Amino acid sequence: MRTDYCGRLSSEDIGRTVTVCGWVAKRREHGEFLAFVDLRDHTGLIQCVVDHAHEIRSEYVLAVTGVVRPRPDDTINADLATGEIEIGDASVKILSQSDPVPFQIDRAGEVDETLRMRHRYLDLRTQRMQTNLRRRAVVNGAIRRSMESQEFLEVETPMLIASTPEGARDFVVPSRLHAGTFYALPQSPQLFKQLCMVGGIDRYYQIARCMRDEDLRADRQFEFSQLDMEMSFADGDDVREIVSVAIADATEVVTGERPGLIPSMTWLDAMNNYGSDKPDIRFGMQLTELSEVFAQTDFNAFKAPSVKGIRLPGGGDTTRNRLDQLTDRAKGWGAKGLVWIKVGANGEVNSPVAKFMSETEIAGVLKALDAEEGDICFIVADKWRRTVHVLGLLRLELGRPPVNEGGYNFLWVTDFPLFESINEDGSPVPAHHPFTMPHEEDISLLNAKHDDPEKLLEIRSQAYDLVLNGWELGSGSVRIHKRELQQQIFELLGINEEEAQAKFGFLMNAFRYGAPPHAGFAFGIDRLTALLSGEENIREVIAFPKSQSGSDPLTEAPTEIDPAQLKELGLRLLPPVT
RNA sequence: GGUCCCGUGGUGAAGUCUGGAGUUCACGCCGGCCUGUCAAGCCGGAGGUCGCGGGUUCAAAUCCCGUCGGGACCGCCA
Known part of the structure; x- marks a missing residue:
């Protein structure tokens, strides 16, 4: 049916008679006897010149046969990979018609995400989704090859397992043969991979689906995929080395560049300096210890086990409105309040609580934070956990770069x-x-x-x-x-x-x-692929994701089930809670 | 469990704060014209329960309450 892919035709094919198949991306009619049809498949677009296109509409599925020829010099389209050529004298076979689409494929980036999800099969036609899903497959392939070459054995583990109360909320599946009992879907293959170690598998891996019934986020879906691995006679260094290789292989195959040695940081340093156990080290604004500065303070708010601050360079122009908003947010994160100090010329400061601090203390803060004219400093005082937590979130709020900046x-x-x-x-x-x-x-x-x-x-x-x-x-x-x-x-x-x-x-x-000493790891493939794709949401690298409320706008899952099904499972529904 | 943002022809936006005729712009769609376009162009046309329900008002897309859907986040995610 097809001799070539649209996007792979080039000047080298000039003179060949080809048949391409795909969807109509665009039709441009110039009277009854000349029309241009841009045909799209997963490889790209090719312009077809047809003499009669009146029945052809957007997203019709066509097989187009014609001769590849160079475009006239003044009509070459430099923006198109196939812009130097076209398929001429094309004869068109309509394989399938299309209703007008609910959104234009080349403008999917602008439409409401719900609409994309409701018609995900259309959204998947976009360059973005085609690229992301193919990139995800490439990542998966690289990880598999990496683990295989490091002598790991792929073992599949069950999806219907026993529920254990620890950890995340389980998704649960009622048993028909044992009415009144339930399987759980795995939150991870944790226990099974450890059993594999006892079973002498030595090195196990699996690209595993995991299910957790917890609230969804930009980086969290109910279902997700992990590279899951476990190895015997190994310590943490061994595991980190293996995983580093797999990560480097996956990154290289996407970016073309192999990341260097992955640095390490202790949890305590991460919490102290970044207020997070997953610090974003793309930018500075580290948390600075101020307990010493306020050791003898008369300011009651700062008589706390932990006083820390961060500095936003050039933040001196932050509006009062915004500062009130940040203070509210900090309170929402558990802080009692948020102290800010704007730094003016000659060490002058502007702060609603300046009068409660001594000059020495203010000078101490500015010195500790390296504050300069035009900066703003934020201070939180509380129990250590809360102080670093709030400042860590504030740091992200104020300084975090867009997802596709700053490298990996x-x-x-x-x-x-x-x-x-x-x-x-x-x-x-x-x-x-x-x-x-x-x-x-x-x-x-x-x-x-x-x-x-x-x-x-x-x-x-x-x-x-x-x-x-x-x-x-x-x-x-x-x-x-x-x-x-x-x-x-x-x-x-x-x-x-x-x-x-x-x-x-x-x-x-x-x-x-006889259990061997063993250690393991698992990392999320959705998240890795999203970041390698410059996407800030893992839904963009998942073919059929759920909305934040856990429903699927396409299939409308979850749905009620037939009473007969309930009966068979020995289940009865409670009346809805009002 | 909580905080915040969004919902206006098929799509995207403006209009909402400060109530006054479904008003505007762009894309798409339908019809016509058009032999080198590629965001084609020109002419004409159709298309809306302003998410839904209630309230205030002479009058509600606009104000208030509730609700549904979507999104971001806190909690949660061993």
């Missing part, structure tokens, strides 16, 4: 804390998952529970994240492979032996029979 700044964040907080009952909450190996040097602190629970928060884990331009690409850890230590952790977490057996018994049992 990969970063390892290491030494995450093992626990993120302490429950009211004194038991700690795991920061990663309960199978994460504590830092060797900190294992002795595990016994601290009874004398000083707060001490537990200082325990570092052998968990690490990979960050790209402020997006968390993925995380991993060295796993606990000894039952005794695992039981100690469970105990600490307030999970008794019975409970542990019920939830993770299969893993615990597996560890009875």
